Amino acid sequence: xxxxxxxxxxxxxxxxxxxxxxxxxxxxxxxxxxxxxxxxxxxxxxxxxxxxxxxxxxxxxxxxxxxxxxxxxxxxxxxxxxxxxxxxxxxxxxxxxxxxxxxxxxxxxxxxxxxxxxxxxxxxxxxxxxxxxxxxxxxxxxxxxxxxxxxxxxxxxxxxxxxxxxxxxxxxxxxxxxxxxxxxxxxxxxxxxxxxxxxxxxxxxxxxxxxxxxxxxxxxxxxxxxxxxxxxxxxxxxxxxxxxxxxxxxxxxxxxxxxxxxxxxxxxxxxxxxxxxxxxxxxxxxxxxxxxxxxxxxxxxxxxxxxxxxxxxxxxxxxxxxxxxxxxxxxxxxxxxxxxxxxxxxxxxxxxxxxxxxxxxxxxxxxxxxxxxxxxxxxxxxxxxxxxxxxxxxxxxxxxxxxxxxxxxxxxxxxxxxxxxxxxxxxxxxxxxxxxxxxxxxxxxxxxxxxxxxxxxxxxxxxxxxxxxxxxxxxxxxxxxxxxxxxxxxxxxxxxxxxxxxxxxxxxxxxxxxxxxxxxxxxxxxxxxxxxxxxxxxxxxxxxxxxxxxxxxxxxxxxxxxxxxxxxxxxxxxxxxxxxxxxxxxxxxxxxxxxxxxxxxxxxxxxxxxxxxxxxxxxxxxxxxxxxxxxxxxxxxxxxxxxxxxxxxxxxxxxxxxxxxx
Numbered sequence: 001x002x003x004x005x006x007x008x009x010x011x012x013x014x015x016x017x018x019x020x021x022x023x024x025x026x027x028x029x030x031x032x033x034x035x036x037x038x039x040x041x042x043x044x045x046x047x048x049x050x051x052x053x054x055x056x057x058x059x060x061x062x063x064x065x066x067x068x069x070x071x072x073x074x075x076x077x078x079x080x081x082x083x084x085x086x087x088x089x090x091x092x093x094x095x096x097x098x099x100x101x102x103x104x105x106x107x108x109x110x111x112x113x114x115x116x117x118x119x120x121x122x123x124x125x126x127x128x129x130x131x132x133x134x135x136x137x138x139x140x141x142x143x144x145x146x147x148x149x150x151x152x153x154x155x156x157x158x159x160x161x162x163x164x165x166x167x168x169x170x171x172x173x174x175x176x177x178x179x180x181x182x183x184x185x186x187x188x189x190x191x192x193x194x195x196x197x198x199x200x201x202x203x204x205x206x207x208x209x210x211x212x213x214x215x216x217x218x219x220x221x222x223x224x225x226x227x228x229x230x231x232x233x234x235x236x237x238x239x240x241x242x243x244x245x246x247x248x249x250x251x252x253x254x255x256x257x258x259x260x261x262x263x264x265x266x267x268x269x270x271x272x273x274x275x276x277x278x279x280x281x282x283x284x285x286x287x288x289x290x291x292x293x294x295x296x297x298x299x300x301x302x303x304x305x306x307x308x309x310x311x312x313x314x315x316x317x318x319x320x321x322x323x324x325x326x327x328x329x330x331x332x333x334x335x336x337x338x339x340x341x342x343x344x345x346x347x348x349x350x351x352x353x354x355x356x357x358x359x360x361x362x363x364x365x366x367x368x369x370x371x372x373x374x375x376x377x378x379x380x381x382x383x384x385x386x387x388x389x390x391x392x393x394x395x396x397x398x399x400x401x402x403x404x405x406x407x408x409x410x411x412x413x414x415x416x417x418x419x420x421x422x423x424x425x426x427x428x429x430x431x432x433x434x435x436x437x438x439x440x441x442x443x444x445x446x447x448x449x450x451x452x453x454x455x456x457x458x459x460x461x462x463x464x465x466x467x468x469x470x471x472x473x474x475x476x477x478x479x480x481x482x483x484x485x486x487x488x489x490x491x492x493x494x495x496x497x498x499x500x501x502x503x504x505x506x507x508x509x510x511x512x513x514x515x516x517x518x519x520x521x522x523x524x525x526x527x528x529x530x531x532x533x534x535x536x537x538x539x540x541x542x543x544x545x546x547x548x549x550x551x552x553x554x555x556x557x558x559x560x561x562x563x564x565x566x567x568x569x570x571x572x573x574x575x576x577x578x579x580x581x582x583x584x585x586x587x588x589x590x591x592x593x594x595x596x597x598x599x600x601x602x603x604x605x606x607x608x609x610x611x612x613x614x615x616x617x618x619x620x621x622x623x624x625x626x627x628x629x630x631x632x633x634x635x636x637x638x639x640x641x642x643x644x645x646x647x648x649x650x651x652x653x654x655x656x657x658x659x660x661x662x
Contacts, residue, residue: 399576
């Protein structure tokens with residue numbers, strides 16, 4: 001159901017307002033506490049260190065106590081937990097200007113964030129119990145909008161209050177009192193909610209990273225997304241971390257600080273929306289890395305242009321680039337991962353983004369303070385080169401490196417010039433590289449785990465091609481030859497015991513060598529289309545990833561066995577082992593009888609192989625309806641079918657003499 005449908009639920013509307021107010025208070029507390037830390041010091045270095053210490057104090061609880069807070073919140077009444085936390089946060093924030101000491105400021109910052117962990121855990125629990133299961137995904141997205149959409153509002157509100165404070169109450173005290181008031185308004189809103197008990201789950205950042213790496217982290221796509229996500233986090237966090245220091249050097253004060261903060265988040269929000277929609281005809285993978293590279297170039301003038309108004313616009317542009325990259329990355333995850341892996345991949349990216357943000361936000365002001373203030377003079381010309389400028393230039397370099405690495409890891413159109421690819425996307429006429437003519441036929445391999453439906457889809461494809469006039473040879477591994485039948489009996493018979501993993505790998509390679517020499521190459525030589533059920537990738541996935549043997553050594557052995565013959569297209573039918581293994585009606589063979597953990601490694605192995613060479617693969621979700629799987633395969637095969645008129649025929653016709661009338 002769409003988001004407007006979720007808003008029709010009255011309890012959810014109240015909760016969403018509470019989430020928005022709590023988020024507003026959270027962001028205001030970051031701004032107000034860092035501004036107050038800056039005001040309590042009397043030098044560039046000491047001020048930068050104080051700001052960094054406040055940010056570290058605010059961020060540490062997220063890393064250290066997230067799951068613990070969730071476990072405790074599970075035992076408490078959700079509504080009263082949120083009410084008490086709001087009251088305590090308001091009291092702590094208001095106490096900071098009253099005590100007026102740095103030591104208490106750091107303690108208060110830590111405690112405010114520690115209490116916020118309980119509020120978030122309870123709020124997420126109430127959310128889960130407020131809306132029906134079918135609305136939960138839309139409700140969670142709106143909750144994220146409430147949490148992060150309040151950031152630019154906080155920046156603008158902070159800037160406005162700071163301007164008023166100049167005339168009413170000089171210094172950042174007024175912004176702290178306003179922050180406390182926001183928490184009290186949140187308290188009143190929460191009090192009107194009904195008590196709802198729903199399981200509380202707060203995964204640890206380390207746990208999300210380890211889980212993501214285990215299940216999806218080995219693929220080039222995920223590695224590229226992780227590297228790029230770190231780069232986007234570095235770009236934004238470096239600006240936010242030094243924004244208070246930078247605003248003071250440009251005589252913007254607290255109001256300028258709030259405006260820079262708001263500009264970054266306005267750009268981020270716009271980028272997250274536009275990212276998945278930019279250049280629809282262009283490769284999503286290429287666009288991800290390219291956007292990061294452009295973002296790094298924007299960060300250079302952010303570091304060097306000493307103009308407050310220009311800083312506002314450049315910060316928004318920076319946020320736009322980083323948001324577009326992150327939004328495009330999550331769109332890639334949604335489009336290229338099956339459902340049970342999608343959540344793990346998204347959680348992995350989010351955890352890496354949060355770890356990067358926390359690290360850079362804390363270190364950036366400390367590094368700026370360590371570098372200190374400097375002035376460069378050339379004749380009568382002078383240029384102020386502070387620690388902020390150095391930190392932002394280093395951040396620009398790191399963002400550029402991550403953009404280049406992610407582009408290289410994720411590029412799915414290698415060999416196609418970027419300029420022509422971009423031009424094609426902008427003009428609406430995609431660039432198609434010329435395909436060299438060849439005399440031999442077409443080689444298509446079907447790969448996938450047990451129960452993926454390879455045999456069925458290979459047969460349906462062969463029927464379709466024959467109906468369209470093509471000469472098709474269907475085959476399989478192991479067992480397509482007389483020698484192969486004997487090897488198949490050894491390899492798949494459950495009575496075969498004591499067979500070493502290396503021996504098993506060599507038997508598969510031997511079957512493949514005989515298969516290619518006696519079946520595949522002769523058929524290709526006479527121009528047929530050869531469709532094989534399994535090929536080299538099965539050995540790499542089953543013996544390499546499943547048996548955990550060295551993949552590159554297995555690749556070398558198998559490429560030698562087939563004299564380097566590669567399929568023109570490999571169709572990977574991707575199915576969860578839990579689904580595929582339950583499709584069999586006959587007793588399982590020796591390989592099918594392996595434990596689930598083995599088949600999960602095999603599944604991840606197939607994905608990793610396909611991600612490494614995306615130009616040669618078609619990945620199809622094998623849990624879809626059979627007709628939809630067939631349609632996707634036929635659509636892909638249409639694009640690689642050989643020219644029905646051989647090149648040699650065209651060469652002969654070009655030698656015909658010109659016919660003229662007598």
